[in-house]
Amino acid sequence: MLTETKVELAPTAALSVETVQSVHHWNEHLFSFSISRPDSFRFRSGEFVMIGLPGDAGKPLLRAYSVASPSYDEKLDFLSIKVADGPLTSKLQKVQPGDQIYLGRKPTGTLVADALLPGKRLFMLSTGTGLAPFLSVARDPDIYDLFDEVVIVHSVRRVSDLAYHDELSAKLADDPLVGEVAAEKFHYVPTVTREPFHTTGRIDALIESGRLFADLPSGHAFNPETDRIMMCGSMDMIKSLGAQFEAMGFPEGSNAQPGAYVIEKAFAG
CATH class of the missing domain: 2.40.30.10 (Translation factors)
Structure with missing residues (x-):
């Protein structure tokens, strides 16, 4: 105890x-x-x-x-x-x-649908325990009414760090509310940086090589007109990719002013 x-x-x-x-x-x-x-x-x-x-x-x-x-x-x-x-x-x-x-008693945060403009694809980019909020978002029935594709990308150092890997690989099949729609719209991209795995490399490398989009039905690279992005995890990842998205024409969103991408800094890990 x-x-x-x-x-x-x-x-x-x-x-x-x-x-x-x-x-x-x-x-x-x-x-x-x-x-x-x-x-x-x-x-x-x-x-x-x-x-x-x-x-x-x-x-x-x-x-x-x-x-x-x-x-x-x-x-x-x-x-x-x-x-x-x-x-x-x-x-x-x-x-x-x-x-x-x-x-x-008072939850808060910016990794919510309300902080994003309407779009077609939702990408949730995470490292380590930054996966946590996306486990919640991906099991929200409303998110599948808002987007045609819902994608979780989870980057970790070791294969054993891929928490919830089996549930996500199964496209949330056991979820009573989203299992059926997730089978069609949900996509999971796990990647490992320090051990052999079927997908290796950091998220920025997957974006640059196009590997991130290879198995998606849409298949194309990021488009600020139709893609919406959430990021949670290491500050290095958030700062680096945030700068890239800004340069590509993705405005950062907030609860007060929705945008094309949002980040979360307040999380443990």
């Missing part, structure tokens, strides 16, 4: 107290977990929220985590790295079902 003597957490005006329902360790530095969802908790697919545990001084120790579950789910899923000396993740990686956890 988190501690030998369990301490009952107390909710605050900004935080509810939820219960860990399940934990899955993908490898030695990556895990996911599910917690209870308050009846009053509402969020848009792709948003993040503050979650946390008691800190050494007793005050809540909080970090921003993207919700990985769809907005209609009865539970809330999160994907996290493990950092041995991380103030929060060193404790969070030890949670077990039944443990308590803090959940912020």
